[in-house]
Amino acid sequence: TGNQWGYGKDDGPSAWHKNYPIAEGDRQSPIDIVPNQARHDPNLGPIVLNYDHCTSINIANNGHSVVVEFEDSDDRSVIQGGPLDNPYRLKQFHFHWGGKGCHGSEHTVEGNSYDSELHLVHWNAVKFKTFQEAASAPDGLAVLGIFLETGDEHRWLHMITDALYTVKFKGSVTDFKGFNPKCLLPSSLHYWTYLGSLTTPPLHESVIWIVIKEPMIVSDKQLGKFRTLVFTGEEEDQRTRMENNFRPPQLLKGRKVRSSN
């Protein structure tokens, strides 16, 4: 049907502009970050995450990634500070990853990809009534991007990877209560920030990006479990392994990347 998009040869990132012309816009994401060209801005305060009362609801395979959704009917879990003028409510988080032995982050640093990238998606509920409304407004969303690098096993990621078998197929959703994503954060929250977009269709230019410099370390085995998911539904005869679900870096088009300390 019309707006079907994916990460394959014919429906992948290079074809998205046909149904979503904004793909060639002036504030598209991801980008390649060049640290020594990022402007250190002393006015950029620390990022503050208030996730202590967050309420995770479920974990789902939406045919593009694995997503954990949160209760966002009040300000129980918000991100604020840094480049943000308001608190932004946590809505969901999801991941992007590569194939076996291939890196799969969306943002790159001096041309280098990481193995994977976690996106914590937040929306500006001070200015907008719904997530959908915020998702198409210039200051509607704040996404916290965290790189994943393979090394030692991550002590908490198993809580997610142990649940992946329950959402193997597109359209599957299972309960996922009591998970606080604060356990996934690296020790330092130093970051780069810039104005960008959703990294999948509809590619709205509505994201204030906050990319954490320090990667979280996960094991090869843990990362491999993401590749047991498939893009396709249980009823489809064609099973396509879910991997390489990342958009490559887009042109900076004059944007400035700022750096916290």
Ligand SMILES: COc1ccc(C[C@H]2SC(=S)NC2=O)c(OC)c1
């Ligand atoms: C309002 O419609 C959408 C559509 C897709 C995503 C997820 C994309 S955007 C991102 S960043 N990484 C992703 O995979 C949304 O997330 C905010 C919102």
Ligand SMILES: [Zn+2]
């Ligand atoms: Zn994402």
